[in-house]
Amino acid sequence: xxxxxxxxxxxxxxxxxxxxxxxxxxxxxxxxxxxxxxxxxxxxxxxxxxxxxxxxxxxxxxxxxxxxxxxxxxxxxxxxxxxxxxxxxxxxxxxxxxxxxxxxxxxxxxxxxxxxxxxxxxxxxxxxxxxxxxxxxxxxxxxxxxxxxxxxxxxxxxxxxxxxxxxxxxxxxxxxxxxxxxxxxxxxxxxxxxxxxxxxxxxxxxxxxxxxxxxxxxxxxxxxxxxxxxxxxxxxxxxxxxxxxxxxxxxxxxxxxxxxxxxxxxxxxxxxxxxxxxxxxxxxxxxxxxxxxxxxxxxxxxxxxxxxxxxxxxxxxxxxxxxxxxxxxxxxxxxxxxxxxxxxxxxxxxxxxxxxxxxxxxxxxxxxxxxxxxxxxxxxxxxxxxxxxxxxxxxxxxxxxxxxxxxxxxxxxxxxxxxxxxxxxxxxxxxxxxxxxxxxxxxxxxxxxxxxxxxxxxxxxxxxxxxxxxxxxxxxxxxxxxxxxxxxxxxxxxxxxxxxxxxxxxxxxxxxxxxxxxxxxxxxxxxxxxxxxxxxxxxxxxxxxxxxxxxxxxxxxxxxxxxxxxxxxxxxxxxxxxxxxxxxxxxxxxxxxxxxxxxxxxxxxxxxxxxxxxxxxxxxxxxxxxx
Numbered sequence: 001x002x003x004x005x006x007x008x009x010x011x012x013x014x015x016x017x018x019x020x021x022x023x024x025x026x027x028x029x030x031x032x033x034x035x036x037x038x039x040x041x042x043x044x045x046x047x048x049x050x051x052x053x054x055x056x057x058x059x060x061x062x063x064x065x066x067x068x069x070x071x072x073x074x075x076x077x078x079x080x081x082x083x084x085x086x087x088x089x090x091x092x093x094x095x096x097x098x099x100x101x102x103x104x105x106x107x108x109x110x111x112x113x114x115x116x117x118x119x120x121x122x123x124x125x126x127x128x129x130x131x132x133x134x135x136x137x138x139x140x141x142x143x144x145x146x147x148x149x150x151x152x153x154x155x156x157x158x159x160x161x162x163x164x165x166x167x168x169x170x171x172x173x174x175x176x177x178x179x180x181x182x183x184x185x186x187x188x189x190x191x192x193x194x195x196x197x198x199x200x201x202x203x204x205x206x207x208x209x210x211x212x213x214x215x216x217x218x219x220x221x222x223x224x225x226x227x228x229x230x231x232x233x234x235x236x237x238x239x240x241x242x243x244x245x246x247x248x249x250x251x252x253x254x255x256x257x258x259x260x261x262x263x264x265x266x267x268x269x270x271x272x273x274x275x276x277x278x279x280x281x282x283x284x285x286x287x288x289x290x291x292x293x294x295x296x297x298x299x300x301x302x303x304x305x306x307x308x309x310x311x312x313x314x315x316x317x318x319x320x321x322x323x324x325x326x327x328x329x330x331x332x333x334x335x336x337x338x339x340x341x342x343x344x345x346x347x348x349x350x351x352x353x354x355x356x357x358x359x360x361x362x363x364x365x366x367x368x369x370x371x372x373x374x375x376x377x378x379x380x381x382x383x384x385x386x387x388x389x390x391x392x393x394x395x396x397x398x399x400x401x402x403x404x405x406x407x408x409x410x411x412x413x414x415x416x417x418x419x420x421x422x423x424x425x426x427x428x429x430x431x432x433x434x435x436x437x438x439x440x441x442x443x444x445x446x447x448x449x450x451x452x453x454x455x456x457x458x459x460x461x462x463x464x465x466x467x468x469x470x471x472x473x474x475x476x477x478x479x480x481x482x483x484x485x486x487x488x489x490x491x492x493x494x495x496x497x498x499x500x501x502x503x504x505x506x507x508x509x510x511x512x513x514x515x516x517x518x519x520x521x522x523x524x525x526x527x528x529x530x531x532x533x534x535x536x537x538x539x540x541x542x543x544x545x546x547x548x549x550x551x552x553x554x555x556x557x558x559x560x561x562x563x564x565x566x567x568x569x570x571x572x573x574x575x576x577x578x579x580x581x582x583x584x585x586x587x588x589x590x591x592x593x594x595x596x597x598x599x600x601x602x603x604x605x606x607x608x609x610x611x612x613x614x615x616x617x618x619x620x621x622x623x624x625x626x627x
Contacts, residue, residue, distance in 0.1 A: 038286020071254020090154025144332030204256030
């Protein structure tokens with residue numbers, strides 16, 4: 001019973017449904033959730049799954065689909081616009097890490113070909129884990145986050161030439177497939193790869209695109225979905241026939257179709273299949289982690305694990321500084337990408353097929369890769385709690401600017417997407433503004449645009465004094481980082497209690513924190529544009545423009561009252577907060593429906609003097625402006 005395909009499918013799907021949501025809730029990410037599920041179901045723990053060949057065939061096909069989608073994302077315009085960080089920083093990272101690990105391998109007495117293969121494998125970082133963690137922590141748009149993205153993008157591209165190089169490093173210099181030709185010399189294999197690349201490019205340009213156009217004209221979604229799967233399966237099968245990697249072929253096909261008008265349809269059709277099969281692949285990898293090996297050789301595995309993490313960080317940090325990142329950004333890239341990623345599992349599997357790695361080496365490398373991915377949350381915790389505070393408080397190498405004493409009426413902290421708009425409005429209206437920002441790239445760019453801005457940390461009291469907070473009429477808090485914004489607000493309230501503050505809140509949690517500090521004018525950064533969009537939507541749905549405007553204003557007033565009321569429950573337990581939030585939303589929905597019925601039925605009282613006087617009276621009684 002346990003050996004049937006249905007039972008195996010049941011076990012795999014149940015593991016994914018249970019473990020992945022738990023891992024996501026714990027901020028571990030989906031990939032680690034799949035790996036943990038495989039560990040629990042593997043022969044070491046529950047023994048429900050093992051190395052079933054038919055399961056692994058499906059699982060490896062998830063990798064094939066993943067590489068096809070990676071190819072679709074590599075649009076030539078994107079690669080060209082980011083060419084310096086991608087090919088400069090990313091290329092040097094892969095090269096430096098590979099050579100460093102290869103050198104250590106040679107020093108340990110390993111064969112040079114094996115050392116290079118291990119170096120190339122460990123040079124990969126986890127795209128899934130790193131990008132997801134950076135996005136969750138709001139770090140993706142920072143200089144360190146953008147540098148990390150560029151490095152990961154290059155690594156995705158580098159997988160393909162690495163796959164092509166592995167047969168040349170193998171002891172047999174050949175790949176054996178189910179339908180492959182007899183073993184070939186390495187030079188012939190390389191020529192076949194180049195020929196396959198040329199053939200795929202030509203077919204993608206002159207055959208696949210016209211065929212997709214014909215299929216799209218049928219306007220049947222299931223036909224297009226079938227054609228997308230057919231494309232991937234056909235390319236994988238053809239690559240197998242000539243003894244090449246199916247992943248190599250599908251990746252190149254994706255690159256060729258990256259500028260196609262059908263790219264988005266192909267992505268949306270294949271994504272669900274890719275996600276499911278790739279999850280199956282990671283569960284299988286987790287099940288194959290040899291815990292007996294961990295018990296037998298703990299010192300070796302621990303040494304490899306910490307050695308790889310330290311070496312990758314040691315390569316990334318100086319490269320990031322060389323490419324202009326500040327201390328915090330360099331540490332973010334170095335620590336955030338120090339783990340080994342999911343592509344390493346692909347390379348280890350392919351290396352076994354190419355006879356680059358024997359079974360014992362593959363087991364050892366797989367254990368190190370899995371443990372490095374499991375260590376990623378701890379690495380980010382170390383980064384946030386220890387390294388970044390130390391890097392920022394130890395003082396950046398660039399000295400803070402000397403602020404001119406021109407009796408500025410307004411001091412502004414942060415000059416990003418919100419601060420720039422507010423600053424231009426004030427400047428063009430004749431008000432003097434002193435701006436402090438801690439991003440040197442933004443400061444230098446705005447200075448070239450003749451904007452007055454100073455490089456400085458607004459959380460330092462001496463700089464606030466130099467900026468003129470003791471004499472200013474207004475302080476505008478427009479910092480993007482929520483934690484830093486609250487820190488600056490506390491400092492200003494403590495040392496300049498009479499200085500009015502207008503604060504930007506990135507989310508409701510920041511709003512609650514700022515309101516608890518006594519700041520009355522707190523502005524949620526996306527509220528204005530969202531309200532404007534909602535008003536336009538009402539107008540497009542047939543409600544007269546002035547009626548839509550008043551309805552939206554009523555909604556905003558009610559939303560502000562609810563938000564103020566919920567501030568008292570910001571620190572309450574989840575079930576208490578949720579109950580109050582549901583009650584507030586229900587009251588708001590009922591009030592707005594009654595308002596809509598009154599405004600849209602018959603004569604609109606929006607033009608009545610009595611209604612207008614009532615609006616003015618309500619605003620006077622509230623004594624607060626809308627956030």
